[in-house]
Amino acid sequence: KKIAVFASGSGSNFQAIAVAVQSGSLNAEISLLVCDKPGAFAVDRAEMLGIPALVISPKSYPSKEAYEAEILQKLTNLDVDLIVLAGYMRLIGPTLLKAYEGEIVNIHPSLLPAFPGKDAIGQALAAGVEKTGVTIHYVDEGMDTGPIIASASVKVEAGETRESLQKKIQRIEHSMYPEVLEELLNGEEEAVQWEKSVH
Numbered sequence: 001k002k003i004a005v006f007a008s009g010s011g012s013n014f015q016a017i018a019v020a021v022q023s024g025s026l027n028a029e030i031s032l033l034v035c036d037k038p039g040a041f042a043v044d045r046a047e048m049l050g051i052p053a054l055v056i057s058p059k060s061y062p063s064k065e066a067y068e069a070e071i072l073q074k075l076t077n078l079d080v081d082l083i084v085l086a087g088y089m090r091l092i093g094p095t096l097l098k099a100y101e102g103e104i105v106n107i108h109p110s111l112l113p114a115f116p117g118k119d120a121i122g123q124a125l126a127a128g129v130e131k132t133g134v135t136i137h138y139v140d141e142g143m144d145t146g147p148i149i150a151s152a153s154v155k156v157e158a159g160e161t162r163e164s165l166q167k168k169i170q171r172i173e174h175s176m177y178p179e180v181l182e183e184l185l186n187g188e189e190e191a192v193q194w195e196k197s198v199h
């Protein structure tokens with residue numbers, strides 16, 4: 001199966017997925033990195049990994065529809081089966097949602113439905129919760145609202161800082177996302193049951 005990874009920032013999850021593909025633990029091909037932020041480190045990673053990148057700025061298009069139509073054309077040409085959002089800081093619009101219905105997934109650094117949207121880690125710390133985590137879910141038109149595929153919880157320790165919590169969460173993400181993708185793409189069951197607790 002062919003996947004396209006969408007990222008806006010560092011791209012550490014993108015890299016973790018690419019490494020899993022290279023090592024053979026994830027049986028898939030990353031056909032394309034789509035990045036909406038010229039200069040994002042994810043683009044450098046794509047170059048280092050030898051993965052083609054489409055760097056595309058929404059500002060260069062008259063509408064979201066036109067922007068997504070351009071991406072869609074690339075994805076169609078490459079026969080991409082699944083869109084994998086990994087730190088893509090933008091809502092997916094109707095153009096891509098319709099073309100890839102039920103075939104777009106996202107990873108979010110909280111236990112959804114808690115703390116959707118930006119800065120989920122800061123939100124969790126500010127709320128003083130004892131545990132937070134990571135959620136992988138299907139994407140719909142809402143902000144981090146689609147059906148949940150897998151989740152992993154992380155304990156918030158006393159004295160936890162944003163940096164320490166982010167580190168723990170990212171470590172989980174980097175092993176969890178490739179594993180869940182392998183299940184989704186090549187697993188026997190339609191629905192993935194993946195739940196994990198980390199302390």
Ligand code: GRF
Nearest residue numbers: 010011012013087107108109
């Ligand atoms: C991850 O924490 C992910 O959960 C969130 O954005 C972050 C992306 O990090 N959606 P990176 O770009 O993969 O390093």
